Amino acid sequence: MRTSDLRLAAPAAGCWAAAATALAAPVAVSASISAGFGAAGIAAAVWSRRNAGLRRAIGVSAAAACGLIAASTLAVVLRVIAVDSAPIRTAEGKPTVEVETTGDPVFLTGGRMRVPVTVRALSGLRQRPVAAQLTAPVDGPDVLPGERYRVRVRVRPPRDRAADRLQAAQLTATGPMTGLRGPPWWQRAAGTVRERLRDVSLRALPERSAGLLPGLVLGDVSGLDERTAADFRAAGLAHLIAVSGSNFALVCGAVILGVRSCGASERTVAILGGLAIIGFVILVRPTDSVLRAAVMGSVGLAAGLGSRRAQALPALGTAVIVVTLLWPQMALAPGFALSVVATLGLVLWSVPIRSALVRRGVPEAPATLLSMTLAAQVLTTPLLIAVTDTVNLLSVPANLLAVPVVGIAGLLGTAAAVIGGLGPRYGPTTVLAELLVRAAGPPTRWLIAVADWLGGPRWSTVAVPGPTAVTVLVLGAAGVLGWRSRGRVRAVWHHVRCERSAVLATRRRRLPDRARHLEGLGRAQSRGGGRRTGHPRPRR
Numbered sequence: 001m002r003t004s005d006l007r008l009a010a011p012a013a014g015c016w017a018a019a020a021t022a023l024a025a026p027v028a029v030s031a032s033i034s035a036g037f038g039a040a041g042i043a044a045a046v047w048s049r050r051n052a053g054l055r056r057a058i059g060v061s062a063a064a065a066c067g068l069i070a071a072s073t074l075a076v077v078l079r080v081i082a083v084d085s086a087p088i089r090t091a092e093g094k095p096t097v098e099v100e101t102t103g104d105p106v107f108l109t110g111g112r113m114r115v116p117v118t119v120r121a122l123s124g125l126r127q128r129p130v131a132a133q134l135t136a137p138v139d140g141p142d143v144l145p146g147e148r149y150r151v152r153v154r155v156r157p158p159r160d161r162a163a164d165r166l167q168a169a170q171l172t173a174t175g176p177m178t179g180l181r182g183p184p185w186w187q188r189a190a191g192t193v194r195e196r197l198r199d200v201s202l203r204a205l206p207e208r209s210a211g212l213l214p215g216l217v218l219g220d221v222s223g224l225d226e227r228t229a230a231d232f233r234a235a236g237l238a239h240l241i242a243v244s245g246s247n248f249a250l251v252c253g254a255v256i257l258g259v260r261s262c263g264a265s266e267r268t269v270a271i272l273g274g275l276a277i278i279g280f281v282i283l284v285r286p287t288d289s290v291l292r293a294a295v296m297g298s299v300g301l302a303a304g305l306g307s308r309r310a311q312a313l314p315a316l317g318t319a320v321i322v323v324t325l326l327w328p329q330m331a332l333a334p335g336f337a338l339s340v341v342a343t344l345g346l347v348l349w350s351v352p353i354r355s356a357l358v359r360r361g362v363p364e365a366p367a368t369l370l371s372m373t374l375a376a377q378v379l380t381t382p383l384l385i386a387v388t389d390t391v392n393l394l395s396v397p398a399n400l401l402a403v404p405v406v407g408i409a410g411l412l413g414t415a416a417a418v419i420g421g422l423g424p425r426y427g428p429t430t431v432l433a434e435l436l437v438r439a440a441g442p443p444t445r446w447l448i449a450v451a452d453w454l455g456g457p458r459w460s461t462v463a464v465p466g467p468t469a470v471t472v473l474v475l476g477a478a479g480v481l482g483w484r485s486r487g488r489v490r491a492v493w494h495h496v497r498c499e500r501s502a503v504l505a506t507r508r509r510r511l512p513d514r515a516r517h518l519e520g521l522g523r524a525q526s527r528g529g530g531r532r533t534g535h536p537r538p539r540r
Helices: 009-024 027-049 054-084 185-204 207-218 226-234 245-261 266-284 288-305 312-326 328-332 334-359 364-388 395-420 428-439 441-455 466-484 486-528
Strands: 096-101 106-108 112-122 125-137 148-156 167-173 178-181 390-392 461-463
Touching (some): 245 395, 288 312, 364 395, 395 441, 428 441
Antiparallel strands (some): 096 148, 390 461
16 A cells, blocks of 8 residues: 555645634634635636646645635634624623533532533523533533533633634533433433443452543543553553544454455445444544544545545545544644544554564564554654653553553453443343453453553653654654655656656757748848848848
8 A cells, every 4th residue: 555645745734734723813814814825726726727737736736725724714713703703702690501512521529520512592592502611510410412401600701722712601500400401312322331331340340440441442531540540641551541543443443344254245344334433433422533533434434435445644634634624623632633643653654664673583463563653653752742841761662562452452342332232231231241341351450550560650751842842743744754755756856857858859849940941041141142032121
């Protein structure tokens, strides 16, 4: 598979940068940027129609990139205008609002929780839905995405950060939350699966393992203790409990492989794979890395349905474009950036590193594990330094020790979650789910031991200035992309030189005829001494 196809690199980077800039800049500046790139796209399209060959291709690519950047900026501008003009921004006192939850709650100290919501109505009057954060006491059943409540709140402005630009307000409940509508059936089913996996894990595993397994499988860290979470962060293993793209690829890849092994057609594989993608996104909640992985999986399935082999870099570029157009707030989310650069590192470096290790005598299996770990760390380490101002010296050995068992724990835990969610709570399926969870116990205990060993030493984390990491990241990415595309650049330069040579040769063929004509005219005039030579003399 070729990995040097950079056709979508510029549009993806442009959409990402445009969304981030529009979130941070004033509306007037963002609107000007959108108009400027829109005009540039139109000019490039007109210029491409007047040319052919390579110039036409360059013009079409420039027009597409400018159009996508303009669309990304305009989408953010329209959303910012809608948020700034929402009635909830200017609400006074303690109004009553109708909100719909859009994610899982984060439990705070003092018996309170913070949950993302969409404000649907203010004081009984409907309004355009806008995002907000609701802080309320924890009293009653679990809050699921899609539920609608009526509650009296105190309104505060959102935090003054670019990442919170699309949130209208911070709401604090001053009264009880009255349920108006339950969640849709698919969110209710996902909540049942998550709840039963937590219950089975608590019965079958020790306390720390019981809190870790739902995080590994579904990203449910509600039962994860502070010590384990801190050790995973210190050891560089926090991505394992964030449902990264590797978890997504593992689960959906297993489903697709099982369907294909049964002899199903490509269309059936694509349809069932799409259903697996949708189900997994609903089950684990649409976080940054999950959405990116879901879009990439959808692109691969669409290519398979069209009997075309998807390429890695175009799929990643498509994922970045779609995510930033639909969810522009993720342009400033560290989790999304880490997920994208980790995938980019795997695409660019895993195969060369593995080949180099095999040539030096390393066996195939260890070389594969080591190459994937190093390739993911190449670009994520500078970004982590830029975000946290620290570098972990033991993240590579920690990931090497964790990789062999993560897949086993993930597959066993996912099977237990799906099987345990079927049938009655304490039926035969629960017994089978508990057996699978017990089988996943040794891998989870191994991961906890690795995090304790390599995340415990204080010297494992070293402080590094963030600007240094940003510089290293930019230069490293530019160097990698330049090195990988050197053949394409040489081919384009050779094509341009050939076209120029052809134009010059055509001009040289035309010049001798004109020169011979002028030379013959001059000789005739010199021999004739002013006599008529068949060519009229110029009039004075």
